[in-house]
Amino acid sequence: MNKTTQLTGIVAPLDALNVDTDQIIPKQFLKRIERTGYGRYLFFDWRFKDDGKTPDPDFEMNAARYRDASILLAKENFGCGSSREHAPWALDDYGFRAVLAPSFADIFFNNCINNSIVPVVLPEATIERLFAEVRATEGYRLDIDLPAQTLTTPSGEKIEFTLDSFLRERLINGWDQIGLTLRHEDKITAYEQARGV
Amino acid sequence: MAENIYEKIWKAHLVHEEPGNDAIIYIDRHFIHEVTSPQAFEGLRLAGRKVRRPELTFATMDHNIPTTDRSRPIADALSRQQCETLEANCKEAGVTCFGMHHPLNGIVHVIGPELGLTQPGQTIVCGDSHTSTHGAFGALAHGIGTSEVEHVLATQTLSQRRSKTMEIRVDGTLPTGVTSKDIVLAIIGKIGTAGGTGYVIEFTGEAIRALSMEGRMTVCNMTIEAGARAGLISPDKTTLEYLHGRPYLPKDKSDEELDREWAAWASDPDCSYDTSVILDAASIEPQVTWGTSPGMVTSIKGRTPVLAEIADANERRSAQSALEYMGLGEGVPITEVRVNKVFIGSCTNSRIEDLREAAKVARGHKVNVTIDQALVVPGSHKVKEQAEAEGLDAVFREAGFEWREPGCSMCLAMNDDVLSPGDRCASTSNRNFEGRQGKGGRTHLVSPAMASAAAVTGRFTDIRSWHFK
Numbered sequence: 001m002n003k004t005t006q007l008t009g010i011v012a013p014l015d016a017l018n019v020d021t022d023q024i025i026p027k028q029f030l031k032r033i034e035r036t037g038y039g040r041y042l043f044f045d046w047r048f049k050d051d052g053k054t055p056d057p058d059f060e061m062n063a064a065r066y067r068d069a070s071i072l073l074a075k076e077n078f079g080c081g082s083s084r085e086h087a088p089w090a091l092d093d094y095g096f097r098a099v100l101a102p103s104f105a106d107i108f109f110n111n112c113i114n115n116s117i118v119p120v121v122l123p124e125a126t127i128e129r130l131f132a133e134v135r136a137t138e139g140y141r142l143d144i145d146l147p148a149q150t151l152t153t154p155s156g157e158k159i160e161f162t163l164d165s166f167l168r169e170r171l172i173n174g175w176d177q178i179g180l181t182l183r184h185e186d187k188i189t190a191y192e193q194a195r196g197v
Numbered sequence: 198m199a200e201n202i203y204e205k206i207w208k209a210h211l212v213h214e215e216p217g218n219d220a221i222i223y224i225d226r227h228f229i230h231e232v233t234s235p236q237a238f239e240g241l242r243l244a245g246r247k248v249r250r251p252e253l254t255f256a257t258m259d260h261n262i263p264t265t266d267r268s269r270p271i272a273d274a275l276s277r278q279q280c281e282t283l284e285a286n287c288k289e290a291g292v293t294c295f296g297m298h299h300p301l302n303g304i305v306h307v308i309g310p311e312l313g314l315t316q317p318g319q320t321i322v323c324g325d326s327h328t329s330t331h332g333a334f335g336a337l338a339h340g341i342g343t344s345e346v347e348h349v350l351a352t353q354t355l356s357q358r359r360s361k362t363m364e365i366r367v368d369g370t371l372p373t374g375v376t377s378k379d380i381v382l383a384i385i386g387k388i389g390t391a392g393g394t395g396y397v398i399e400f401t402g403e404a405i406r407a408l409s410m411e412g413r414m415t416v417c418n419m420t421i422e423a424g425a426r427a428g429l430i431s432p433d434k435t436t437l438e439y440l441h442g443r444p445y446l447p448k449d450k451s452d453e454e455l456d457r458e459w460a461a462w463a464s465d466p467d468c469s470y471d472t473s474v475i476l477d478a479a480s481i482e483p484q485v486t487w488g489t490s491p492g493m494v495t496s497i498k499g500r501t502p503v504l505a506e507i508a509d510a511n512e513r514r515s516a517q518s519a520l521e522y523m524g525l526g527e528g529v530p531i532t533e534v535r536v537n538k539v540f541i542g543s544c545t546n547s548r549i550e551d552l553r554e555a556a557k558v559a560r561g562h563k564v565n566v567t568i569d570q571a572l573v574v575p576g577s578h579k580v581k582e583q584a585e586a587e588g589l590d591a592v593f594r595e596a597g598f599e600w601r602e603p604g605c606s607m608c609l610a611m612n613d614d615v616l617s618p619g620d621r622c623a624s625t626s627n628r629n630f631e632g633r634q635g636k637g638g639r640t641h642l643v644s645p646a647m648a649s650a651a652a653v654t655g656r657f658t659d660i661r662s663w664h665f666k
């Protein structure tokens with residue numbers, strides 16, 4: 001896993017409730033057996049017109065000003081539905097390093113952590129305000145400081161957030177969960193022996 | 198102290214816990230399928246790790262496989278490669294794989310219970326969100342991502358934070374014509390698609406107790422649609438009776454011993470939950486979704502929403518875009534909505550009782566001329582055989598339905614069973630997301646009986662006034 005402490009980047013808005021992983025990456029792109037190369041399929045049915053090639057100008061994220069975005073601003077219950085890890089793979093491959101939303105679906109949240117994408121939960125009112133600010137200012141950037149658990153807006157305002165300390169440590173140190181668990185391998189063995197499994 | 202079932206299972210599976218960190222819990226049963234496992238095996242190989250307990254993992258092929266003639270290789274090269282990869286990975290690791298032609302093959306959440314691989318008190322995971330289905334047996338079962346699949350393969354454990362618990366109690370008796378699918382859709386309509394986020398739900402109450410195991414699986418299956426980590430039902434007599442004689446039960450224990458062990462997992466009578474929700478079964482009507490999220494649901498007597506009546510601006514916009522996508526106006530009675538496709542299948546509703554219900558409605562009727570396709574896709578080879586032994590396939594065929602080979606099929610449309618843009622489908626599956634059954638396709642979630650009735654009349658029809666032949 002990559003180590004993540006500070007992130008800075010352009011913010012792109014995705015104004016929809018309950019964005020499900022079928023929207024993040026539609027099923028026709030789940031047939032590959034690799035972990036990489038999913039970025040071009042991100043939000044495929046929204047990003048492109050029916051021909052699957054022409055960018056749809058009605059999809060806000062397609063605007064030139066968001067082209068280099070690396071922080072996604074989203075709404076409630078982001079990432080609901082299927083457990084497909086292809087969703088964070090696609091976000092990552094497209095260039096997103098963090099997602100900001102009032103709430104996330106559980107499995108998606110875990111999948112983000114396992115792929116070094118920072119999921120930031122903020123109150124709904126803060127998210128709404130960020131939507132307004134992002135739309136009002138071209139090139140709107142945020143700085144995310146993971147150890148300090150703050151976002152800094154272009155005006156210098158600091159917004160606090162909280163991320164579980166264990167998950168934060170994992171992101172900061174780039175610890176892979178399997179490696180962490182295997183430090184307790186003796187306990188797994190002891191459990192198996194005690195339970196006869 | 199009185200404990201609920203989640204607390205009991207959690208405690209019994211705790212391998213290691215440190216304050217402030219996620220706990221390590223042991224996983225008794227791991228299911229894998231072709232779509233979410235290849236990268237996990239690849240990850241193991243890259244890290245030079247082995248599958249720790251291959252005999253605790255079982256694989257099936259379900260998402261990608263054709264439901265038509267299977268005597269020839271899968272035509273789609275990528276789908277074929279995924280299936281071949283699964284087969285090769287299982288062979289290398291020593292994992293049992295129920296391949297496409299295996300007599301025990303079927304949708305992962307259908308075959309686990311059917312084979313007795315799913316048992317009360319177990320922890321069960323699969324790289325698939327509908328793993329919650331197995332909770333019907335009083336197992337703690339949930340979906341995980343591919344990195345976690347790799348974690349389970351390598352360690353037979355999962356790193357997890359303890360969840361909060363929610364009781365959803367359904368009191369009273371279900372009216373005739375109202376099914377477990379309607380219960381769970383009504384629950385999602387009530388608590389919302391994020392209503393269960395962070396919780397493990399236990400379903401309790403008279404109406405839940407009265408459900409068969411298959412009905413309970415339908416309820417637990419869709420727990421994930423309410424955002425919950427898992428859904429559970431405490432094991433009882435119905436559970437134990439269902440399990441006896443299943444092929445993969447422990448061989449070294451008598452039925453009595455197993456019964457005693459399994460029954461002990463049930464929640465204690467005066468246990469508590471972090472929160473509770475109560476519904477009255479008598480007030481539940483047959484449900485139909487109108488939008489693009491399972492929470493956008495109403496009864497067969499209901500109408501699509503009127504936007505001006507929705508107070509919250511985000512909700513209103515979301516309803517508006519759903520109506521646009523669905524090609525529906527505001528305030529339209531559900532019974533006036535016509536469909537041109539019908540899908541009976543998926544891990545929600547493809548078991549023998551579902552097919553019996555649907556066949557009972559279709560018997561002696563004909564699929565409406567306005568219906569372009571009506572598919573019946575059994576959940577497993579065993580379900581298919583059973584249905585054929587009962588002559589259900591003939592009932593469906595005579596009515597004009599297509600009778601297919603088992604698999605996920607049009608539930609997620611990764612194979613050739615796909616809606617075309619603008620198609621409107623009455624579906625017994627679990628997700629009505631945009632494009633779920635095919636780009637531009639419009640999905641309405643219903644029970645098997647309601648789907649079958651829609652196939653006959655060409656529109657949503659109240660099953661409670663059905664003319665059974």
Ligand code: SF4
Binds near residue numbers: 259305325327
């Ligand atoms: S039937 Fe549908 S929901 Fe169930 S496992 Fe298959 S694709 Fe997933």
